[in-house]
Amino acid sequence: MRKHLLQTGKDTPIERFYGVGAKRAEAFHKMGIETAEDAVYRFPRAYEPRGNVKTTAQAEDGEICSLLLTVAGEAKNAMIRKGMTLTKFSAFDNDGTCSLIFFNQPYIKDMARKGMTFRFFGKVKRERTGVSMTSPIMEAVGGAQPLRSLVPIYPLTAGITQKFMGSVMREALNAVQSETDGLEEFLPESLRNRLGLCGIKDALSLIHEPRVWEDTSVAIRRLAFDELYFFALSMLLYGKTEKFHVTNPYRNWDDTPFLSSLPYSLTGAQMRTVQAVASDMKSGNLMNRLIVGDVGSGKTVCAAYAVYLALINGKQAVMMAPTEILARQHYADLSGMFGKMGYRTGLLVGSMTASAKKKVIAALAEKEIDFVIGTHALIEDTVVFADLGLAVIDEQHRFGAGQRSNLAKKGSETHILTMSATPIPRTLAMVLYCDTDVSVIDEMPPGRQKVDTFLVNESYRTRLYAFIRKNIEAGGQVYIVCPAVEEEEKFVCENGETMTESEAIPIGGREEEKPRLKAAVDFAKHLSEEVFPEYSCAFVHGKLNGKEKDRIMNEFASGNISILVSTTVIEVGVNVPRATLMIVENAETFGLSALHQLRGRVGRGTRKSYCILVSDSKTQKARERMKILCESNDGFSIAQKDLEMRGPGDFLEQIGGKTRQSGEFDLGIASLEKDVKLLYTAFDEAKRTVAEDPALSLEENQILAKTLKSRLYKRGNALA
């Protein structure tokens, strides 16, 4: 018996739908569908254009379309193999005839009565012998239900067929349309009118049962807006970090000694950034600022400015970098500068001896060190500060959110300043960092050269080596980067798992092609012994200890080494003005932003510099991606293109590191790259909503508040 319900509504459990027994219920639960409402929020992934009707004369070979055909004669079943039946009949329209063939559907014989007309949807085959269709979808014309021209195709799971999903969906749609227990409109009418959005019930009907393509656009606009608007609202309402009041506001603000100690004057963008930093630190609230700027734009000095403000107010400061090389370079650059002003600077990195570390740790607790620079070693529990006022995190996307906040928690009132060289398109910055203030350094220090970039394949190898020689003979130095996963440094992330650098910044995106990785060690040996025996070559990789890396980097920086072969460990930091040539092997394995950062290692002096991407990748997408680099030197536009090509998922991972789980961005129907305008609109509307009704307590926002809560709860959203 049909277990039809007297009353159904949005909360009707899926088990109570027609045909859903224990097994199918389990399959639905697996898809996250528990109720009618869940079901209708399972959107089609595509539509079959069954309304695309052709005649037997029009349909081309291989075309997927519908034919309206009348059965010409009785269908015949034949047993073609054990357990395999074939049903065959012919049918006609005004233009000609078509043979129809079905396998293992013997019941078709009884359906296909002579003289009856059906709509057959499928792939048309046109041969010399005639037109045919194999196993098309067959629907009787003139039945009780009018034939639909667009039929949704759902993402499924084992145990549920399209047809069954379709019938459940029809019931679920009915249920949620119920006057009494159905879905309630949660967007205030004023908002809907302002944006011209259709009602929620209409949107759901249109997405599941569109009559024409335009219906789907109307539906998608409303449903995508909902997702983005809820996302924006949850960020605004729950995503904000509390602005804590600093009980002892800083009193000293004289930055002249710092600024006049610099060998150069700040660029306009740097000036704006340090002014923002100063006003944050003066505000009486804790700073939470991100500095975004292209490689070499001069972020470090802005961070040093913040350190200076903390120090002159009697606080300690800490600066954490993702690699030892970078930490050591910051230490080399900054310890002298602060030393001259009478402040004690320390270094804390993993490769130091236990006793050296102990000494630094003790000095921090006793406030014998004012400013410490280091790596992840700084987060260890043993590291305690006497009075930490500022935490600076360089290359912030290399760290997990937990790591960042653990560092900041080492003080009771800690200003936080993070830096990122991955330029973030504005739209994403808005989404990712809506609880953070962002300063953008969009201006390079004077005298920087444009780095000419070329993409070559293996056939250029000889010419490439000649080009290297030419550069060295002209007084330049060369980086050769080759990806080598097994060489990578591992570090521990917040959940205790170890992760390699390339996992922290996924390289390569979703390329199908498996890269042919060069064994970096062999390659380095080959270069130094066979190709360039006349030059001094060195090899740095993640497994070298800090001292050794340091030694090699110093040798390179002082010009004693001409060719530095490395894995990606030089990606960050290091500043060598005489380096004029960057060669990246297997370039297709790197993300665009990573390549752009690598390129930023050269072109730091006055000489003309080049970046050569070597890749044998044949995939169109990989080549297109690398072409972008050849055409642009602007990190922001590269990031925007990267975003467009790779989609937000990959991109967010790359720039957000482990900050926010990608699930939080699991936008079903909205897609950030396509709906940028809608995203802005959603944020504007959310801001307006929150400004007018911060607690969502107004009468007109009641259903909205309820729906927002239930969605956050359902998705197990960390923001809730």
Ligand code: ADP
């Ligand atoms: P990034 O933003 O990549 O961290 P850095 O802070 O390492 O860049 O700066 C790159 C180089 O530019 C450093 O050698 C630094 O001394 C130099 N620099 C920074 N600001 C200026 C400036 N305003 N004028 C000239 N050189 C600058």
Ligand code: MG
């Ligand atoms: Mg830097």
